[in-house]
Amino acid sequence: MAGDTVLAVLLGLFDLLLFAADGFDEIAELPPWYIAVPVNIAMVAPLVFRRKSPLWSAYVVLVISVVHMTLQLGISSIAGLAMSIYSVVVYAGRRQGLVYVGAVVAGSAVQLALDQTVNQTDELLISALFLAFGIALCWTLGEFVGARRAYDVEVEARLHLLETERDQATRIAVAEERGRIARELHDVVAHAVSVMVVQADGASYAIQSNPELAQRALQTISETGRGALGELRRLLDVLRSDDADGEPRVPQPDAHALAELADRMRTAGVPVELEIGELGDLPAGVSLGVYRIVQESLTNTLKHAGRGATASVRVQRTGDLVEVLVSDDGAGRVPQLVPAGRRDPRLPGGNGLIGMRERAHVYGGTLDVGPAPAGGWQVRAALPVRLDK
Known part of the structure; x- marks a missing residue:
């Protein structure tokens, strides 16, 4: 609104300067200053809000412009209508712009009917062509800027969507990786601890009656613990690795290791x-x-x-x-x-x-x-x- 305020003030001051300059002309018929000044201020004031409230501002400008043009107080009415057409097209849309252009044409027809100085066909034709050219220029400029704004909004929306998808993909990848690590840890720890607990229970019962059996159970516990530690180290190496591929540094067990797994379970009882x-x-x-x-x-x-x-x-x-x-x-x-x-x-x-x-x-x-x-x-x-x- 700061830039629009400066523009409105400049337009108002320019019209006031024109009014003051015409005051030295004894031939010119001017309204008194207590009418001209408020009309000029009312003419430019709505332009301050043309971006925030484009429709409200545009229709207020349209109504006051009829009085402003009739009193011939300067160029603010023409400039205000042009800015209003542009603002409605850019900030409100084409449909509202068409309605407003129709209202501008109707208002201009009323103003020309009230203007006693325009009574010849040539002057009416020139005024109509000037009005049509001005409306077309403002509409074209509004379409261009509006399309650019729509493009920027679409780009921002797509960037936001891409960022959201990237964050979501990151969360999914982290969740999948956490699930994979949790499965590996559970399988390694649960299996090893179960075997060690069963062997420890057996060894505690056989340590006096059958020392050889207790010794084999303790050996099984030792081997199982070492194997579990090895697999845990492998998992930790994967987590700590800075390699881009994230491949484990030692081979993982596969279906060909089922025979060894079965032997361990037979040893466990x-x-x-x-x-x-x-x-x-x-x-x-x-x-x-x-x-x-x-x-x-x-x-x-x-x-x-x-x-x-x-x-x-x-x-x-x-x-x-x-x-x-x-x-x-x-x-x-x-x-x-x-x-x-x-x-x-x-x-x-x-x-x-x-x-x-x-x-x-x-x-x-x-x-x-x-x-x-x-x-x-x-x-x-x-x-x-x-x-x-």
Whole structure:
């Protein structure tokens, strides 16, 4: 509004100077100063608000311009109408601009009818052409500036949208990475701690009656702890690495390490029957997912199936689909014996089962967990193989 205020003041002062100059002309018929000055001020005052309230300002200018032109008080009426047409087109829109142009034409016709000095056809034609040229010029300028403003607004909106999408993509990437790290930590820690707890319990019972068995259990605890520490160091190396690709520095376990996993579980006290078909060249992510699903399933068997439970693992590939079936003959065989009000710890909803389901879904696979129809507990997963991943 500061620039519009300066412009309005300059227009008003110019008209007042013209009025003062015409006052020395004895022939000119001028209205008294107490009429001319207020009309001039009223003529330019609405221009201060032409950006903030374009329609209100424009119509006030239109009404006062009829009086201003009739009294022939200067150029503020013509300049005010031109600025008002431009402002309505830019700040209000084309539809409001067309309505206002129609009102300007009607107001100009009224002013010409009241002006006794314009009574010839040539003068009327010149006035009409001047009015048409002025309206066209102001409209064209308003269209250009309005299109530029609309373009700037659209660019700002798109930049805001891009920033929002970038922030959202960053949040999603961070959430996915946190979920991946959480799954890895859970699988490593839960498996290792479960094996160590079972072996420690066995060693405490056998340390006096069977020292050799206790020694083997302690050795298993030591090996499991070292393996868990190694995997934890690998995860920490990934987190601390400044490499752009973020690749781990040591190989991750995959489906080919299932035999070693089964041996560790047998050492921990759970007989495991392992059947692995021809898997071919699996993508690294799918292979890791198969390993982690089997690892979590066997860990749950170790923790919840009870003494004397056995487990079977079958991994087969049929075309572009890898099927994993892990079952045991433990507590899942009689789910109705779970006390009322308590949920079986292996029912879906635990962190480990959530992690398995996420691993399956991230590759477009499925996971079914629950009591087997023939008794026992089973985990069935199907992962599609996409070599482009």
